[in-house]
Amino acid sequence: MSTRPYAQALKMIQDAGLRPTRQRLLLSKLLFERGEDWHVTAEALHEDVLKNGAKVSLATVYNTLHQFTDVGLLRQIVIGSGKTYFDTNTDDHHHFYDADEEQLQDIPQDSIILSGLPEAPDGSKIGRVDVIIQLEKD
């Protein structure tokens, strides 16, 4: 699968008891209407808002991205320089990371990578598994 359709995103927002405010509607539109997987930082999304002639404060972008993550619309990934990316694709999948470009890229879903998992240490269980393949120039 890939990015969730916009309509479904709206429903998830409301079901979670979040009010459909101007800001949240705009942000979900930008995030989910382009219909492709997107690895976006708060900064980048904020710029996208401005580029569309709208205005949402950066703090609200951050807060909203986290709320959307809590609700299951986004997935959060921390890498490289310590920047936080939000992935519009919440399915189990892994990433290429291009350190030069500071860009994330989905690994095609049919590339089989994981063959087995180790046992979790005592008292814990395995949650999410992140595989990040760093890319270098040829």
Next chain:
Amino acid sequence: MSTRPYAQALKMIQDAGLRPTRQRLLLSKLLFERGEDWHVTAEALHEDVLKNGAKVSLATVYNTLHQFTDVGLLRQIVIGSGKTYFDTNTDDHHHFYDADEEQLQDIPQDSIILSGLPEAPDGSKIGRVDVIIQLEKD
């Protein structure tokens, strides 16, 4: 394999043209003489210095950790809250991450995890592969 022996670490420092200063000697001692894999933050290493009754500025700890990383003595890992960890084990291996404790843990080397890798996108090749398994409470 595991953590590099102290003597070998000293040699690597000198071979790289780094002067064996008081600070660098102390830090390499703390890092490599305990003889076990360690996932340490600059802050934690700095505290360890103080606990030993010595003094090295935090800035120098940061700088030194990066120099050691450049020289191949350490491996850098960024996770969770965006904190930077330095791993005394530079071999290919992967990690459990306990978000509650903010602790990294090596995955036992005999746990086979990766079975195949996808092709790198055009113009790039695969560098390092990081697998991070998030742990949750039972």
Next chain:
DNA sequence: ATAGCTGCAAATGCTTTGCAAGGCC
């Protein structure tokens, strides 16, 4: 009406940097 949101600016936390003083060869 009122509980929830937003925006601003200030605060935070981690890390890096500029520069003067000190140490190694």
Next chain:
DNA sequence: GGCCTTGCAAAGCATTTGCAGCTAT
């Protein structure tokens, strides 16, 4: 002596927070 290092304090960057004013229901 000359270059590398260090330490301090200041700056930097990404992100979070406090709070007064606004908005959806």
